[in-house]
Amino acid sequence: MTAPCPCGRLGPDKKPLPYARCCQPWHEGPSRGQAPDAEALMRSRYSAFVMDLIDYLQDTWHASTRPESLAPNEPGLKWLGLEVRRHQQQDTDHATVEFVARSKLGGRAFRLHETSRFLRDPATGRWAYLDGDLHS
Template identity: 40%
Template sequence: MKCPCNPSKLYESCCKKAHLQIKSVTTPEALMRSRYSAFVLANIDYLQKSHHSSTRPSKLEKKEILDWTKSVEWIKLDVLQTTENNVEFKAYFYENGSLNVIHENSHFVKENNYWVYKSAL
């Protein structure tokens, strides 16, 4: 299977490592890519684990995110810029027959000795 974050790589040698062991993620960009792949694969447990404890979605929000990720068709991820703790990206998806894009500059920090998503800037 091709990796959702980068179709030129195999999932097995890309984001699967992060999904199995979050501490293997060494950069904010790698974490962001693994989170995108988790959205595509509806891996909500990984999305929760890779989210900072102070901003982590509630159990109700977790269910809503799961339902949403399954209702859209993910197209591709474009990483626009990476700085020390931030990653700007565009994630494209179809929802209700329309092409949409999430354009975000995400902020990442370390918590419990591994990278986590903290917030959008």
């Protein structure tokens, strides 16, 4: 797929990376769910929200905080973009990512500003979304 990745990550040339070279490997195939760091996982989760990849969202949510089910996007919801403001690695297995995700539904604009916490399973090396703090 040559279309730009929904997460908006830029390559070294400052152009948007194609989905196939950005989040797609974490969504499907042998590298599924194996994002190398918390920021890559958060970006892949944003792309999964855009693309309604509910199974991926469930699979990358930490078991201790994962909801039993997730609903697909509301009809007409349009994701407008992602801005990663900060990625901090506290230690080998803990990291935070502050981001702003923008969307539009029914002519109204929405903004989700969150600092998310991620945990890495030392046994598998996989990162998982734990929870987050919303900013107003």
